[in-house]
Amino acid sequence: MKPLCFSENLKHLRQSLPSTQRELARVLQVSPTTVCDWEQGKRLPSVEQALKLAEQLGVSVETLFYGEEESPTTPSGMPSLTELYKIGSGPSSSHTMGPEKACQIFQQRNPSADRFAVTLYGSLAKTGTGHGTDRVILKTLAPTPCTITFDPLTVDLPHPNTMEIFAYRGKDELARARVFSVGGGAIRFEGEAEAESKTVYPHSTYNEISAYCKEEGLRLWEYVYQMEGDGFEDYLMTVWRAMRHSIAAGLEDDGILPGGLNVHKKAKHLYHLQHVDETAETRTNRLISAYAFAVGEQNACGCPIVTAPTCGAAGVLPAVLYFQQKKGGYTDREICRALATGGLIGNLIKTNASISGAECGCQAEVGSACAMAAAAWAELLELSPDKIEYSAEIAIEHHLGLTCDPICGLVQIPCIERNAVAAMRAINAVNLSSFLSDTRKISLDKVIITMRDTGKDLHHRYRETSEGGLARIHLHE
Numbered sequence: 001m002k003p004l005c006f007s008e009n010l011k012h013l014r015q016s017l018p019s020t021q022r023e024l025a026r027v028l029q030v031s032p033t034t035v036c037d038w039e040q041g042k043r044l045p046s047v048e049q050a051l052k053l054a055e056q057l058g059v060s061v062e063t064l065f066y067g068e069e070e071s072p073t074t075p076s077g078m079p080s081l082t083e084l085y086k087i088g089s090g091p092s093s094s095h096t097m098g099p100e101k102a103c104q105i106f107q108q109r110n111p112s113a114d115r116f117a118v119t120l121y122g123s124l125a126k127t128g129t130g131h132g133t134d135r136v137i138l139k140t141l142a143p144t145p146c147t148i149t150f151d152p153l154t155v156d157l158p159h160p161n162t163m164e165i166f167a168y169r170g171k172d173e174l175a176r177a178r179v180f181s182v183g184g185g186a187i188r189f190e191g192e193a194e195a196e197s198k199t200v201y202p203h204s205t206y207n208e209i210s211a212y213c214k215e216e217g218l219r220l221w222e223y224v225y226q227m228e229g230d231g232f233e234d235y236l237m238t239v240w241r242a243m244r245h246s247i248a249a250g251l252e253d254d255g256i257l258p259g260g261l262n263v264h265k266k267a268k269h270l271y272h273l274q275h276v277d278e279t280a281e282t283r284t285n286r287l288i289s290a291y292a293f294a295v296g297e298q299n300a301c302g303c304p305i306v307t308a309p310t311c312g313a314a315g316v317l318p319a320v321l322y323f324q325q326k327k328g329g330y331t332d333r334e335i336c337r338a339l340a341t342g343g344l345i346g347n348l349i350k351t352n353a354s355i356s357g358a359e360c361g362c363q364a365e366v367g368s369a370c371a372m373a374a375a376a377w378a379e380l381l382e383l384s385p386d387k388i389e390y391s392a393e394i395a396i397e398h399h400l401g402l403t404c405d406p407i408c409g410l411v412q413i414p415c416i417e418r419n420a421v422a423a424m425r426a427i428n429a430v431n432l433s434s435f436l437s438d439t440r441k442i443s444l445d446k447v448i449i450t451m452r453d454t455g456k457d458l459h460h461r462y463r464e465t466s467e468g469g470l471a472r473i474h475l476h477e
């Protein structure tokens with residue numbers, strides 16, 4: 001029998017609606033104190049009240065009292081945005097940055113090793129070559145020799161991005177470790193807490209954050225700065241410089257992307273392709289796309305980019321902010337504030353669902369990036385927390401179910417173009433939210449959980465294995 005967890009479940013379900021204790025009390029025709037007492041575990045509802053409550057919250061009575069079978073516990077708090085925005089080399093945060101970090105740590109722990117061996121499982125095995133996982137592992141562990149084994153057949157894995165690393169000295173095995181690349185370049189050694197993970201934010205839902213900000217009279221970016229502490233704006237300034245640099249470098253570049261698909265770089269072409277009769281709308285879309293392509297192409301070439309929230313989706317947020325800065329003359333400080341708010345949305349998604357294509361498909365990467373960009377642009381416009389929430393919610397809601405199916409495991413098709421489409425969509429989401437925010441029925445928290453559940457339901461072919469969807473297309477046919 002599962003333990004009774006009625007009070008926590010009730011609070012979580014109510015906040016996800018979202019609804020206040022007072023609103024719920026009104027519907028159930030009880031006093032707000034009664035709801036408060038239920039949530040504090042001071043008493044339980046009657047059978048009639050429980051039935052009504054479950055119906056109102058849209059769950060079964062059993063779920064209300066005992067939770068869902070596989071429902072993960074609600075996280076308490078979130079880590080720093082410095083763990084979300086990382087400056088590193090592409091093309092894949094989970095397939096290059098994560099394994100790179102795992103090897104660096106393992107090598108430091110085993111300085112006397114004269115040989116390493118690495119086995120890649122799951123998505124790392126299936127798309128590792130296209131993503132350059134083997135290349136980055138060999139480079140990181142060099143000059144110590146390393147053999148790499150790809151094992152795509154083992155299916156009973158604790159995480160879709162699993163790797164094992166072995167250290168040897170002569171014939172003796174010195175150490176071994178199983179490591180999970182959990183998305184956005186973050187890793188977790190089996191049996192250890194996530195590397196560098198420290199709780200910085202006391203809240204882990206938008207509902208809680210929004211309520212706190214309203215009570216304290218804070219904008220979302222002020223909340224982020226308050227929680228992150230001194231020096232955080234300097235960090236965001238570095239992030240913004242790196243984003244701008246990748247756009248500038250991408251707009252200068254031409255030629256063919258590496259990997260064998262013979263994909264031509266298009267950012268420079270898009271940037272300069274101006275028709276005489278180009279409308280303002282067309283120009284907007286062309287330039288935003290050029291900036292997104294610029295970052296995506298730099299990423300595909302293994303050049304430095306910023307995870308936002310991942311390498312594969314790194315073009316969406318900078319494209320929107322760069323375009324708006326050039327058009328609207330926003331200062332770098334204002335852009336940093338937008339990055340703070342956009343990052344907060346990415347952090348909520350990472351904490352409550354996933355930003356990993358191998359775990360939840362492309363909805364978790366490009367969908368999350370679109371939500372971050374929408375929130376960031378809404379912040380620049382100084383929209384209310386409700387409108388910012390609605391912008392992000394629209395942006396991710398309409399990516400639900402988006403599959404991850406990179407052709408040949410390369411972060412090129414459909415990834416780069418998808419970044420451009422998501423950047424344009426982010427701006428449309430903000431436009432729509434400013435008209436409709438008073439009428440919405442679905443909260444951002446609810447959509448994030450739905451994205452997680454949809455990701456779990458996605459067939460593994462559509463979760464960065466290159467076995468389904470567009471990845472099955474043979475381009476030469």
Ligand code: SF4
Nearest residue numbers: 312357362365404415
């Ligand atoms: S399809 Fe999406 S999730 Fe998959 S590699 Fe490309 S950008 Fe990442």
